Amino acid sequence: MTATARQEPRDRARPRAPWRPRLPVLLALLVGLAGVGYRLALLLADAPPTNSDEATMGLAALHIARGEEFPIWFYGQAYMGTLEAYLAAPLVALTGPSVLALRLPTLALYALFLALSWRLTRRLGGDPWFALLVIGFLALGSDRVVKNQLIAGGGYPEMNPAGVALALLTVALCANGAGRRLPRWAAWALVSGLMLWVDPLLLPYILGTGTVLVVWRRRELAGRAGLVVAGALLLGAAPMLVDSLRHGRNPLAAVLTASGGEATASWGERLYGGLVLGPPLGMGFCSPSHCATWQLWWALAFPVLLLLAILSAWRILRAARGSTADFEALPVARNGDGPRPGGAAVGDDQRVSAAVRLALLAGAAAVLAAYVVSSAAGRTPVESSRYLSCLAVAAPALLWPLWRAARRRSGVLRVVAPAVLAAILGTAAVATVEAIRTVPATHAEAERHRALVDALVELGVRHVRGGYWTCNRLTYATGENVVCAVVDDELRPGFDRLPAYRRTVAAEPDAAWVAPVGSPLAARLDQRLGPEPGAFDVVTVANWRVYLPRP
Structure with a gap:
């Protein structure tokens, strides 16, 4: 009897080709590094300009570094947590007091924001080229945008990475049925609690993503996950809660007062400052300290895109088959590049993505509405537009309808959508160049x-x-x-x-x-x-x- 030699698969004999990143991934990495590098260059050139409010956070960091004091709130007020001071304290202790020591942590938070935004865009169903577009938009930086991202003045640098992290965790918890679930629940609740202490401006996104979690995972929340969420939420908000109990303070009332709740401004001033100047300034389309008339086109485009994106997400939610209870037993999908064998069905993935996009868009609409009704929008619209910095959290959801329309094979939208996307990037690029001109x-x-x-x-x-x-x-x-x-x-x-x-x-x-x-x-x-x-x-x-x- 002749023994038959066992034949090995041909693929096993061949050495595997080294992994190479796909072109959009590599380009996104380069664009992200350019965005971080641009901001690092600004810091080394003493830009954006510092002020006594940022120095107040620096004094808190100095006191923490020396072990003299551990402040809960920004000195002189009962709101705005001092997380930035605690992040900067090790650098201040190592290098001494400087603006750069305060801003290196905020630069790291911006880099984290870019990385999380890429991941979120992919998890929401966006292809790599769309994710590259989102990163390109977020890498640009007008005067107002880089101030929000880099100045350690209290709350703004950490809001955007926190908001994107909440959305990303929500996608993971809704789309996956197994795996590291309790740590993810704890992370979502801890970030939410921290932001309630640091700055409640992110509250609309916390409520939006929290609603999605309750709808999709209410059975899970009735068990151990609910206890984990409650504990981590209390832990994150502990500084605020302890101070409120000890001194009887109401941080929310203090925030409303600071935003102009007790001041006077006409509704005409509020509507102009909030709806006309607010979105272009807050999202990086304006020159330093003012908006040219042509830069105000975004004030018209923003509410239209917001409405279209909301309608698109709502249609997917209504059209997708199956109930939310179906998501309670979904197996794990390891990444956001699409469904995997044994993972969630395509319709399920789309529905989760649509729900999270809707939460982000609703959060953005609530942030804008809260700003419009405040007197700060009418009294100091240029400086107060910083309250709209967290609109950038919703960028992947806001730009998604434009991207889909641009990829159509025919029709008017096939021409209009790319033009609008080009205008978005072009206007933001012009505002970035004008910001650079103020550096000397x-x-x-x-x-x-x-x-x-x-x-x-x-x-x-x-x-x-x-x-x-x-x-x-x-x-x-x-x-x-x-x-x-x-x-x-x-x-x-x-x-x-x-x-x-x-x-x-x-x-x-x-x-x-x-x-x-x-x-x-x-x-x-x-x-x-x-x-x-x-x-x-x-x-x-x-x-x-x-x-x-x-x-």
């Missing part, structure tokens, strides 16, 4: 401030009085070697976020005064120059005036 002036101003700090050190000045936008910035830059108390333009006591600074300066009879050249405060202090007792000598340093009491 910003860098020069930072150099002048460093010259002021050096001059105070040379003069031996340790205690000064100055305006609000001078004091904490100066105190943080010197690591509290110079302590500043706030005064108004009439030399009266102003708003000190740390009252201890005022007491320290008041105990020093020879405290100096600092004011920018040409400011109302400088004009008022100039009236006290002269040889008489109680008058000042003045030293001018790099566009700053330092007033020294005569001995």
